[in-house]
Amino acid sequence: MESVLKEIxxxxxxxxxxxxDAWLSRLLRRHxxxxxxxxxxxxxxxxxxxxxxxxxEKPEMLATWGVDEICERNLLxxxxxxxxxxxxxxxxxxxxxxxxxxSSNCLYCxxxxxxxxxxxxxxxxxRRAEQxxxxxxxxxxxxxxxLEAMGHITDKVELIILGGSWNDYPLDYQLWFVTEVFRAxxxxxxxxxxxxxREFGHGHGREHGRELSQPxxxxxxxxxKAYEDAGLTSxxxxxAEQCRPLQIRVNEGELNYNNALALLQAQASHEHLSLxxxxxxxxxxxxxxxxxxxxxxxxxxxxxxxxxLITSESARMMRELGCTKIQMGIQxxxxxxxxxxxxxxxxxxxxxxxxxxxxYGFKIMVHMMLNLLGSTLELDRTGYRxxxxxxxxxxxxxxxxxxxxxxSSQLMREFERGTWQPYTEPDxxxxxxxxxxxxxxxxxxxxxxxxxxxxxxxxxxxxxxLRQTVESARKTEPNERQEIRQREIATDDIGLDELHVEIVExxxxxxxxxxxxxxxxxxKIAGFLRLSLPFEGSTAMIRELHVYGRVAGLDGSELGGTxxxxxxxxxxxLACEHAxxxxxxxxxxISAVGTREYYRELGFCDEELYxxxxxx
Ligand code: SF4
Numbered sequence: 123m124e125s126v127l128k129e130i131x132x133x134x135x136x137x138x139x140x141x142x143d144a145w146l147s148r149l150l151r152r153h154x155x156x157x158x159x160x161x162x163x164x165x166x167x168x169x170x171x172x173x174x175x176x177x178x179e180k181p182e183m184l185a186t187w188g189v190d191e192i193c194e195r196n197l198l199x200x201x202x203x204x205x206x207x208x209x210x211x212x213x214x215x216x217x218x219x220x221x222x223x224x225s226s227n228c229l230y231c232x233x234x235x236x237x238x239x240x241x242x243x244x245x246x247x248x249r250r251a252e253q254x255x256x257x258x259x260x261x262x263x264x265x266x267x268x269l270e271a272m273g274h275i276t277d278k279v280e281l282i283i284l285g286g287s288w289n290d291y292p293l294d295y296q297l298w299f300v301t302e303v304f305r306a307x308x309x310x311x312x313x314x315x316x317x318x319x320r321e322f323g324h325g326h327g328r329e330h331g332r333e334l335s336q337p338x339x340x341x342x343x344x345x346x347k348a349y350e351d352a353g354l355t356s357x358x359x360x361x362a363e364q365c366r367p368l369q370i371r372v373n374e375g376e377l378n379y380n381n382a383l384a385l386l387q388a389q390a391s392h393e394h395l396s397l398x399x400x401x402x403x404x405x406x407x408x409x410x411x412x413x414x415x416x417x418x419x420x421x422x423x424x425x426x427x428x429x430x431l432i433t434s435e436s437a438r439m440m441r442e443l444g445c446t447k448i449q450m451g452i453q454x455x456x457x458x459x460x461x462x463x464x465x466x467x468x469x470x471x472x473x474x475x476x477x478x479x480x481x482y483g484f485k486i487m488v489h490m491m492l493n494l495l496g497s498t499l500e501l502d503r504t505g506y507r508x509x510x511x512x513x514x515x516x517x518x519x520x521x522x523x524x525x526x527x528x529x530s531s532q533l534m535r536e537f538e539r540g541t542w543q544p545y546t547e548p549d550x551x552x553x554x555x556x557x558x559x560x561x562x563x564x565x566x567x568x569x570x571x572x573x574x575x576x577x578x579x580x581x582x583x584x585x586x587x588l589r590q591t592v593e594s595a596r597k598t599e600p601n602e603r604q605e606i607r608q609r610e611i612a613t614d615d616i617g618l619d620e621l622h623v624e625i626v627e628x629x630x631x632x633x634x635x636x637x638x639x640x641x642x643x644x645x646k647i648a649g650f651l652r653l654s655l656p657f658e659g660s661t662a663m664i665r666e667l668h669v670y671g672r673v674a675g676l677d678g679s680e681l682g683g684t685x686x687x688x689x690x691x692x693x694x695x696l697a698c699e700h701a702x703x704x705x706x707x708x709x710x711x712i713s714a715v716g717t718r719e720y721y722r723e724l725g726f727c728d729e730e731l732y733x734x735x736x737x738x
Pocket of ligand 1: 224225226227228231232239240286287428451
């Protein structure tokens with residue numbers, strides 16, 4: 123391993139060779155061929171930990187190799203695993219809430235008792251959640267550690283909380299969950315986590331007054347032990363075993379998810395959990411304040427819920443939690459299809475939820491499901507066109523995917539009766555390609571499949587690379603009018619002199635919207651800002667500011683990306699100019715907890731739920 127590392131370092135210092143993944147693979151293959159039979163093969167993932175170990179234990183050796191700051195930065199960048207994970211500019215940490223009843227019972231929705239409604243244990247985030255007792259602190263901690271081990275910078279973290287319908291969980295649980303996530307961010311890389319085992323997170327490491335490098339494994343183990351003592355398991359096989367008898371009854375249509383879960387959770391340990399999984403608003407606010415200056419800051423928090431659960435009151439509460447984006451299932455805009463799938467929501471309620479969320483400044487991400495029971499290719503096409511063009515809707519992000527059949531859903535009965543069939547692949551690809559073509563420049567299609575393992579799919583698309591098939595069917599080059607994801611600069615570097623600002627304007631039921639984007643001549647996008655100019659009131663709103671490029675540390679420590687080049691700041695000044703020209707006297711921003719300091723530096727003052735800059 124040492125000789126491989128030395129060769130990489132020498133090549134970096136030499137500066138004559140283009141170093142990328144392909145070069146590294148060739149080098150590893152060459153070295154592996156020379157290894158004696160029976161010795162384990164070297165892989166990229168071994169190199170970074172080995173380098174860090176060497177740095178800690180034999181710094182003098184690295185000094186004799188001449189490793190300086192620039193050389194190390196290039197080395198770590200080369201050794202980074204899965205660079206796309208942070209290519210959107212952020213390290214994403216996805217968390218899953220515990221199994222809990224959902225107030226709807228949609229026909230196509232998986233009902234796996236080990237998971238919150240609509241999720242399956244084989245999905246990566248769900249697997250991690252189960253391994254961590256669905257504890258928010260443990261999930262956050264282990265994900266951050268995994269990302270760091272892969273060489274990613276974790277200063278700026280986008281949090282995504284998944285699991286059924288967030289607003290169906292008791293408020294106490296909501297407050298606790300988010301407080302614990304912030305606690306984990308605050309303590310990761312900063313504080314001693316001793317005391318974390320105390321009743322699932324009440325009390326924190328600060329009480330011990332020491333500033334150590336990370337919560338120790340001991341303290342995490344303590345917390346895990348508290349769950350084990352309460353009779354819970356983090357073992358997938360054991361969990362499956364515990365659920366099996368009730369799961370069979372659910373799969374056979376004899377019990378629904380909520381009833382079966384009630385039977386499963388009718389144990390003292392679950393009652394105990396609901397008593398200790400609670401936090402006060404003050405505890406939350408305290409953790410949020412600490413996060414403003416923490417090493418791992420929340421730069422976005424997304425929560426998943428249903429349109430009919432969105433009210434002014436719930437929107438306000440989600441904002442209080444530090445939420446910046448709401449993800450909600452729309453699935454269809456055809457009332458007959460919604461009813462047929464037992465969605466218990468009306469198109470009017472969906473439209474109203476958009477208006478409320480936009481008024482509160484949230485980024486709006488929706489799920490749209492094709493091929494639902496009772497739908498057709500044409501209804502799906504029309505429904506999607508309505509979604510992206512009707513002023514009552516116009517989401518910022520869409521997860522657009524076909525319905526797939528899983529064993530635990532009620533759709534099984536329809537499939538067996540022959541009343542539901544998946545579309546053929548050519549029909550599906552053609553439909554998705556049409557949908558992509560209809561999508562405006564200010565909308566991002568984040569996904570085209572649900573993250574369900576093919577082994578769990580009874581019928582429907584099993585291709586994980588469906589998106590690539592759709593893109594090849596479209597055969598178009600990026601341009602500034604296309605949906606966002608196709609145009610993101612991802613891991614590429616881009617010259618500032620290649621960029622110019624373009625503004626796409628559109629109208630919604632409550633506002634004029636300006637999507638201001640930095641693009642190059644091919645339409646590749648380096649950053650954007652969403653400015654909302656409401657028809658009522660004198661305050662405009664920045665709903666989103668995003669600059670792409672390899673994630674930059676808060677101290678600007680990663681070079682090569684577009685962050686920290688002033689693209690964001692110039693978009694904010696542009697937003698101020700446009701808002702003022704339109705007659706607004708102030709500009710609010712729906713800042714994430716960890717970006718408050720950034721906006722203060724740009725002249726924004728703290729308000730109760732937002733930050734605001736006067737424009738006069
Ligand atoms: S609302 Fe969502 S989680 Fe609840 S049953 Fe419907 S799809 Fe499943």
